[in-house]
Amino acid sequence: MKKLFLFIVSIVILSCSNDESAQEAILKVNHYKLTAIGLDKTLVLMVQENENIGTDNWSYIYDGIDGFVYEFGFEYQLKVIKKSLNNPPADGSSIVYELIDIISKTPTQDVTPFTLTLRSVSMINPPNFVYGDILNGFTLLDEIDIDCNDLCENLSNALANEDEVKGLFTHGENSLKLEEIIIE
Amino acid sequence: MVVSCTNDLDNPNLTEPKLSKFEQEIAFPNRTGEQKSFETKDGKTFYYLEIDNFKVFEGDILISEELVKHLKKEDTTVTDTDKNMQNKAIAALSRRWTNSTVNFNISLPHRRDDILWAINHIELNTNIRFNETATGNYIDFVTSDGCSSYIGMTGGRQLIRLADGCIRGSIVHEICHALGVFHEQSRPDRDDHIIIHWQNIIPDAKPNFETELAHNYGSFNFGSIMMYSSWAFNLPGTSLPTITKLDGSTFSTQRSGLSNTDINGLTDMYPGPNKIKPINDPYNDILDIGANNNSDVVYLKRRRYYVDLYKNNVVIQSYRSNAPTCVDITSSGQILTNFSGYNTGIRGYTTIDISEGGGNIYCLANNTRQTNLYKKNGNSWSLIASNIQGKRVTVDLVGRPWVLQDGGIRLYQDNGSFTTLAMPAYASIDDRLVDIGSAGNEIYVSMRHIRNGRKQLLKYSHYASQLIRQPGEANLLDGHTSGIVWTNL
Numbered sequence: 101m102k103k104l105f106l107f108i109v110s111i112v113i114l115s116c117s118n119d120e121s122a123q124e125a126i127l128k129v130n131h132y133k134l135t136a137i138g139l140d141k142t143l144v145l146m147v148q149e150n151e152n153i154g155t156d157n158w159s160y161i162y163d164g165i166d167g168f169v170y171e172f173g174f175e176y177q178l179k180v181i182k183k184s185l186n187n188p189p190a191d192g193s194s195i196v197y198e199l200i201d202i203i204s205k206t207p208t209q210d211v212t213p214f215t216l217t218l219r220s221v222s223m224i225n226p227p228n229f230v231y232g233d234i235l236n237g238f239t240l241l242d243e244i245d246i247d248c249n250d251l252c253e254n255l256s257n258a259l260a261n262e263d264e265v266k267g268l269f270t271h272g273e274n275s276l277k278l279e280e281i282i283i284e
Numbered sequence: 285m286v287v288s289c290t291n292d293l294d295n296p297n298l299t300e301p302k303l304s305k306f307e308q309e310i311a312f313p314n315r316t317g318e319q320k321s322f323e324t325k326d327g328k329t330f331y332y333l334e335i336d337n338f339k340v341f342e343g344d345i346l347i348s349e350e351l352v353k354h355l356k357k358e359d360t361t362v363t364d365t366d367k368n369m370q371n372k373a374i375a376a377l378s379r380r381w382t383n384s385t386v387n388f389n390i391s392l393p394h395r396r397d398d399i400l401w402a403i404n405h406i407e408l409n410t411n412i413r414f415n416e417t418a419t420g421n422y423i424d425f426v427t428s429d430g431c432s433s434y435i436g437m438t439g440g441r442q443l444i445r446l447a448d449g450c451i452r453g454s455i456v457h458e459i460c461h462a463l464g465v466f467h468e469q470s471r472p473d474r475d476d477h478i479i480i481h482w483q484n485i486i487p488d489a490k491p492n493f494e495t496e497l498a499h500n501y502g503s504f505n506f507g508s509i510m511m512y513s514s515w516a517f518n519l520p521g522t523s524l525p526t527i528t529k530l531d532g533s534t535f536s537t538q539r540s541g542l543s544n545t546d547i548n549g550l551t552d553m554y555p556g557p558n559k560i561k562p563i564n565d566p567y568n569d570i571l572d573i574g575a576n577n578n579s580d581v582v583y584l585k586r587r588r589y590y591v592d593l594y595k596n597n598v599v600i601q602s603y604r605s606n607a608p609t610c611v612d613i614t615s616s617g618q619i620l621t622n623f624s625g626y627n628t629g630i631r632g633y634t635t636i637d638i639s640e641g642g643g644n645i646y647c648l649a650n651n652t653r654q655t656n657l658y659k660k661n662g663n664s665w666s667l668i669a670s671n672i673q674g675k676r677v678t679v680d681l682v683g684r685p686w687v688l689q690d691g692g693i694r695l696y697q698d699n700g701s702f703t704t705l706a707m708p709a710y711a712s713i714d715d716r717l718v719d720i721g722s723a724g725n726e727i728y729v730s731m732r733h734i735r736n737g738r739k740q741l742l743k744y745s746h747y748a749s750q751l752i753r754q755p756g757e758a759n760l761l762d763g764h765t766s767g768i769v770w771t772n773l
Contacts, residue, residue, distance in 0.1 A: 134520040134521055135520070136518075136520035136521075137513065137515045137516055137517070137518060138430060138431070138489070138516065138517055139430075139431045139450070139454050139457065139512070139516065140431060140447075140449045140450055140451055140454050140539075141449055142429075142430065142447060142449050143449075144520055159486075159487075160486055160519075160520050161429075161488075162429070162430045162486070162488070162489065162517070163428060163429050163430035163432065163445075164428065164429025164430065188432075188491050189432040189433055189434045189443075189445070189461075190432060190433055190434070190435055190458075190461040190466070190467065190492065191430070191431050191432045191433065191457075191458065191461070191492060192430060192432030192433075192445070193430070193432075193488040193489060194488050194489075194490070194491050195488045215521075217521070220523070222523065222534075223513070223514070223515040223523060224513065224515065225513075225536060225537075225538075241448070241449050242448055242449075243448070
């Protein structure tokens with residue numbers, strides 16, 4: 101009888117799988133997002149999974165993690181469910197993540213400036229990842245403010261006149277602090 | 285203990301294998317076969333049913349061995365026939381919205397103006413209409429970190445996910461997916477135009493670059509709103525392209541709105557409200573229908589030992605013997621039949637159909653051995669093509685004869701040459717073409733399923749060179765210049 105019950109439970113579990121694979125995973129989420137191009141301009145999470153944690157190998161999540169609210173400047177350890185879809189939506193990812201638990205959230209100790217693409221005429225139209233102006237302030241895709249300090253006029257000119265513009269950033273208070281503008 | 289299998293994702297199509305769906309379809313009603321599958325060259329699993337040695341896909345599409353070979357890439361030579369068959373087989377993959385109407389709900393109010401802009405843009409350029417209600421089958425626009433949509437109507441609530449970064453043109457792009465449109469870079473013929481650089485694509489996005497079992501509309505179009513840019517989903521922080529032209533160069537794309545190609549494709553998929561005018565015929569007594577561009581309609585109807593000739597639903601003549609079986613009416617109001625008043629009089633042949641358009645009159649006539657196509661020249665008839673096995677004929681607005689035969693339609697030239705233009709895209713082995721008629725600039729064909737009696741109206745797409753299923757039913761038919769199709773039901 102016990103074997104029969106286990107057999108029935110096994111069938112039920114298998115029949116509920118919908119041909120997807122789902123598994124738990126531990127993710128490390130980096131303290132900043134990268135500018136990227138999906139269907140449109142976007143900011144993507146940089147993550148390391150399981151054995152890759154602590155290495156230089158990063159993966160990128162374009163569609164976010166269901167249930168997870170990200171803040172720049174923090175490093176996270178998350179427990180998630182990772183589902184592999186046989187029939188992903190168009191323009192979407194074939195892997196979806198759902199948050200189970202935030203294991204840790206710590207302000208980053210990494211003070212190394214990081215580089216983000218701010219404008220690329222060659223790769224995307226319209227080309228700017230930076231929205232706004234000197235008067236109203238600048239943001240990165242309306243997701244986080246840019247503290248441009250004494251580089252605001254330079255930034256405004258670069259965004260208006262240069263083809264390829266990158267920025268070197270550190271973390272400010274609820275903002276990204278622009279340290280240097282790189283014209284390529 | 286019973287445990288329900290809840291699917292917490294928003295696409296019911298995930299529940300493959302699709303046996304239950306196959307069983308509901310109509311090619312082999314009340315019959316089931318053995319479900320089989322094979323791996324395609326793209327690494328996908330292609331499911332089909334094998335019934336009486338026929339391979340049946342999506343319930344009502346027959347798959348040939350040649351197509352299977354092509355999909356499995358066992359045969360590296362791809363003929364036009366293969367491509368044509370593939371196109372036909374695949375058109376049904378995407379499920380279209382009923383009556384060209386899409387219900388929608390907006391669950392992210394801060395993007396309402398952008399979403400309504402996209403909806404309005406599609407309404408202005410196509411026959412598709414949108415209705416804001418969260419009932420029945422509907423699209424729900426929800427927030428997300430990315431932009432995504434399932435292909436075609438999936439049934440019930442289906443999500444279009446929009447990040448704040450999804451611009452208006454990208455919302456149009458996502459709605460087009462929900463309407464059943466694949467990416468331009470996923471066309472079966474894309475390798476003739478572009479190179480996919482798989483190594484530069486982030487792994488999770490690779491399905492967006494696979495070829496789909498899709499239907500091509502027109503030629504490859506870099507200006508389609510469904511075309512990815514050269515850098516879509518490339519590795520962040522790099523400038524490595526994911527798609528280039530065959531010469532390795534990159535290209536720009538647009539998201540300002542639907543291209544002409546996009547509009548043509550959507551118009552084919554969603555023809556809008558039908559223009560069918562039914563003639564009441566519950567006992568199937570009508571023999572033929574003809575219409576002209578002056579809104580006149582004539583038809584022949586059996587009545588016990590008589591055949592009555594109707595014009596605009598009024599009997600104008602009755603025949604007791606040697607009654608005609610086919611009829612049309614010219615622009616000038618002349619009624620053409622194969623008996624009294626306008627007998628084609630081709631010696632040794634019986635006229636089986638007659639049609640006028642653009643000032644030209646053509647007929648099909650047969651004897652025990654063959655069927656021929658003739659054209660009226662003054663008081664005589666010229667043989668255009670012999671032994672053509674035609675069943676019905678219609679003449680279009682510019683005077684060209686279109687002949688319906690078993691399994692397809694042909695457009696004839698006066699020197700007897702012809703082009704076989706299309707096979708019914710959705711035909712099963714039990715579907716039979718019934719009649720062909722011209723209405724406005726369009727050529728319509730009716731099709732009947734010999735087992736379940738299902739009647740369909742198809743329209744020849746000048747753009748896609750295929751017969752496209754239309755809303756409504758049709759049997760015998762003919763049409764007005766205005767596009768109205770008269771049919772008996």
